[in-house]
Amino acid sequence: MQNFIFQNATRILFGAGTHTQVGKEVSRHTNKVLLHYGSGSIKKTGLYDQIVQSLRESQIGFVELAGVQPNPRLSMVKKGIELCREHKIDFILAIGGGSPIDSAKAIAAGVPYPGDVWDFFAGKRIEKALKLGVVLTIPAAGSESSDSSVITKEEGWYKRAIGSNLLRPVFSIMNPELTYTLPPYQTAAGITDMMAHILERYFTTEPNVDLTDRLCEATLKCIIRNAPKALKEPNNYDARAEIMWSGTIAHNGILGTGRISDWATHGIEHELSGIYDITHGAGLAIIFPAWMKYVYQVVPERFMQYAYRVWDVAPDFFSKTNMIHEGIARTKQFFSEIGMPVSLTEAGIDASRLEEMAQKCTEHGPLGSFMPLHKQDVLKILQTAL
Amino acid sequence: MQNFIFQNATRILFGAGTHTQVGKEVSRHTNKVLLHYGSGSIKKTGLYDQIVQSLRESQIGFVELAGVQPNPRLSMVKKGIELCREHKIDFILAIGGGSPIDSAKAIAAGVPYPGDVWDFFAGKRIEKALKLGVVLTIPAAGSESSDSSVITKEEGWYKRAIGSNLLRPVFSIMNPELTYTLPPYQTAAGITDMMAHILERYFTTEPNVDLTDRLCEATLKCIIRNAPKALKEPNNYDARAEIMWSGTIAHNGILGTGRISDWATHGIEHELSGIYDITHGAGLAIIFPAWMKYVYQVVPERFMQYAYRVWDVAPDFFSKTNMIHEGIARTKQFFSEIGMPVSLTEAGIDASRLEEMAQKCTEHGPLGSFMPLHKQDVLKILQTAL
Numbered sequence: 137m138q139n140f141i142f143q144n145a146t147r148i149l150f151g152a153g154t155h156t157q158v159g160k161e162v163s164r165h166t167n168k169v170l171l172h173y174g175s176g177s178i179k180k181t182g183l184y185d186q187i188v189q190s191l192r193e194s195q196i197g198f199v200e201l202a203g204v205q206p207n208p209r210l211s212m213v214k215k216g217i218e219l220c221r222e223h224k225i226d227f228i229l230a231i232g233g234g235s236p237i238d239s240a241k242a243i244a245a246g247v248p249y250p251g252d253v254w255d256f257f258a259g260k261r262i263e264k265a266l267k268l269g270v271v272l273t274i275p276a277a278g279s280e281s282s283d284s285s286v287i288t289k290e291e292g293w294y295k296r297a298i299g300s301n302l303l304r305p306v307f308s309i310m311n312p313e314l315t316y317t318l319p320p321y322q323t324a325a326g327i328t329d330m331m332a333h334i335l336e337r338y339f340t341t342e343p344n345v346d347l348t349d350r351l352c353e354a355t356l357k358c359i360i361r362n363a364p365k366a367l368k369e370p371n372n373y374d375a376r377a378e379i380m381w382s383g384t385i386a387h388n389g390i391l392g393t394g395r396i397s398d399w400a401t402h403g404i405e406h407e408l409s410g411i412y413d414i415t416h417g418a419g420l421a422i423i424f425p426a427w428m429k430y431v432y433q434v435v436p437e438r439f440m441q442y443a444y445r446v447w448d449v450a451p452d453f454f455s456k457t458n459m460i461h462e463g464i465a466r467t468k469q470f471f472s473e474i475g476m477p478v479s480l481t482e483a484g485i486d487a488s489r490l491e492e493m494a495q496k497c498t499e500h501g502p503l504g505s506f507m508p509l510h511k512q513d514v515l516k517i518l519q520t521a522l
Numbered sequence: 523m524q525n526f527i528f529q530n531a532t533r534i535l536f537g538a539g540t541h542t543q544v545g546k547e548v549s550r551h552t553n554k555v556l557l558h559y560g561s562g563s564i565k566k567t568g569l570y571d572q573i574v575q576s577l578r579e580s581q582i583g584f585v586e587l588a589g590v591q592p593n594p595r596l597s598m599v600k601k602g603i604e605l606c607r608e609h610k611i612d613f614i615l616a617i618g619g620g621s622p623i624d625s626a627k628a629i630a631a632g633v634p635y636p637g638d639v640w641d642f643f644a645g646k647r648i649e650k651a652l653k654l655g656v657v658l659t660i661p662a663a664g665s666e667s668s669d670s671s672v673i674t675k676e677e678g679w680y681k682r683a684i685g686s687n688l689l690r691p692v693f694s695i696m697n698p699e700l701t702y703t704l705p706p707y708q709t710a711a712g713i714t715d716m717m718a719h720i721l722e723r724y725f726t727t728e729p730n731v732d733l734t735d736r737l738c739e740a741t742l743k744c745i746i747r748n749a750p751k752a753l754k755e756p757n758n759y760d761a762r763a764e765i766m767w768s769g770t771i772a773h774n775g776i777l778g779t780g781r782i783s784d785w786a787t788h789g790i791e792h793e794l795s796g797i798y799d800i801t802h803g804a805g806l807a808i809i810f811p812a813w814m815k816y817v818y819q820v821v822p823e824r825f826m827q828y829a830y831r832v833w834d835v836a837p838d839f840f841s842k843t844n845m846i847h848e849g850i851a852r853t854k855q856f857f858s859e860i861g862m863p864v865s866l867t868e869a870g871i872d873a874s875r876l877e878e879m880a881q882k883c884t885e886h887g888p889l890g891s892f893m894p895l896h897k898q899d900v901l902k903i904l905q906t907a908l
């Protein structure tokens with residue numbers, strides 16, 4: 137087990153009806169916020185009105201910045217930074233899923249920084265950030281309590297991540313009822329994203345990580361069990377609640393303690409969704425099984441354990457590879473059954489830009505740690521995923 | 523699933539050698555501490571000297587209060603409060619296991635409070651507390667990141683608990699190497715304590731708590747697997763590390779999210795160790811199996827799941843009770859195998875004061891929530907445990 141430092145101070149308010157407490161929660165920190173959200177679906181569902189009412193009841197003023205797109209953009213982040221400076225706002229309230237939350241985090245880092253906020257995505261350390269709060273409506277990215285943010289720079293379509301404990305929201309309100317209206321495709325993409333967050337941590341070369349192995353497996357099993365229920369009965373509170381809380385646990389940092397995580401699949405996927413603007417979860421469903429097939433020989437025992445404990449594949453003491461391939465096949469089949477594409481072709485992506493993507497995601501060195509991947513490795517994985 | 527609020531901001535520094543960072547960690551908060559510890563075994567092992575050196579290197583002054591006993595006492599808490607007031611100390615550094623940490627928490631609550639600190643143990647809400655930090659040497663109580671403290675009032679031997687988010691340590695340093703010198707009995711008592719913390723949460727009447735069920739089972743399985751290793755090879759870093767981190771996860775609050783926990787066994791045990799001053803973990807090993815036998819009929823399915831998932835008892839579709847009793851028997855056998863007493867008689871306790879204990883722990887109403895226990899119920903459980 138590796139030495140580690142872990143701290144996650146996000147206050148979670150979880151459950152039916154909790155979103156009406158947003159004004160009270162914000163009032164512990166400030167009296168004016170930047171209200172940051174996406175497409176306006178929160179207006180259709182009535183959530184917007186309820187949040188505005190709650191803010192007004194707590195005498196919280198707000199300036200709005202709507203229109204955050206999936207795979208949130210740098211230009212929007214810059215708009216947010218300007219708005220916060222102009223209106224002297226010190227708190228950002230993100231409503232939605234990973235996109236507005238990640239956008240809010242980048243704004244939070246950018247406001248007190250005199251330089252270009254993209255510097256942080258190029259590796260500069262964040263020293264200061266505004267506070268942010270969250271009302272979560274899409275369980276997926278885990279951004280509601282994670283320390284990270286992923287932003288796409290339109291110029292060159294670079295999709296890059298930052299991480300800092302300063303970016304963890306001070307509170308996140310999580311009401312599973314708000315996820316009832318999520319369309320099946322988005323529900324499934326979110327499920328895939330949270331599973332991928334666990335798998336990136338699970339596949340490590342670090343030995344003796346028994347507790348976190350088991351916690352990862354537990355969370356995966358819960359997601360696998362509840363995903364079909366949530367898809368079949370969108371208003372099933374319990375299934376939605378299990379999925380929502382699993383998405384946070386998947387990415388709040390605990391499952392990665394003491395381990396060296398991988399993140400190669402996310403790196404490859406960022407090129408996919410950066411260039412083709414496909415849903416992040418769909419990209420992960422395509423890449424992860426292909427990555428597994430390419431790397432399993434590094435620690436086959438870990439893939440046997442995965443097959444046995446997560447997918448109930450019967451131990452095969454005569455053939456390691458039978459078990460391993462069965463575990464990978466069930467992973468892929470699950471993604472397919474919940475409605476995700478599991479090949480590039482299925483997602484309408486051909487071979488024409490594979491080399492470009494492989495080049496781009498390895499230009500600063502090899503990807504991942506389970507098996508460090510160079511350009512040719514990534515290319516082979518992308519070809520396997522065709 | 524129940525609505526819940528969860529926040530745990532304790533900063534964990536985990537791993538080999540981390541205790542030498544204590545001065546640096548303290549210096550983020552203050553320049554003078556109350557150094558609070560137990561019997562002086564930290565002087566024999568050299569830990570005391572290393573901590574003092576680290577504090578000096580960071581220019582941290584300190585006043586000492588040593589001699590915290592197991593089942594920490596109110597009189598010591600009062601001494602600590604006086605010392606902090608006298609020396610204008612605003613930070614307590616606890617070194618050891620649950621006893622000095624719990625004592626430090628009670629001091630932290632008491633210093634800014636003009637009344638009697640025992641008021642909090644009688645139900646008064648804590649509004650303010652000093653900060654505290656921890657160097658953990660005994661993995662057991664989970665107090666290193668929990669919100670609770672248990673103190674014994676010598677007058678009448680009342681052992682009572684308080685809980686508040688204000689009592690969570692701001693940091694906890696956890697070096698598994700520091701646990702190498704723990705005697706087998708204390709190691710086993712700690713293991714039992716952390717398992718009990720999970721079991722108190724696991725046995726709930728709340729339906730649809732799939733994720734936390736599985737996280738509980740995962741942590742239990744990790745403890746069950748690593749306990750014999752840590753006992754057989756006291757210097758096995760990996761086994762000690764798994765046990766140490768499991769003890770925190772067991773009690774940091776996550777495993778209880780969305781559930782109604784029970785805590786009747788702890789309530790009964792507090793009378794045992796309050797009156798007979800036996801080790802808390804040993805008391806729990808005696809009471810838990812007896813409690814299980816008495817209450818399982820409330821939700822037999824939960825006990826079947828426990829037997830199957832935690833103890834690998836084969837499902838028995840023709841007899842619920844076979845499975846359930848096998849699960850309980852394996853629990854008891856495990857406690858016995860790691861060296862705990864599993865009956866009152868084994869611990870040298872006879873039937874003479876059972877009624878007194880049953881009376882005392884139910885004097886403010888029934889105990890627990892899985893099955894609310896009245897005096898007669900507690901008496902029967904104690905008789906079963908003889």
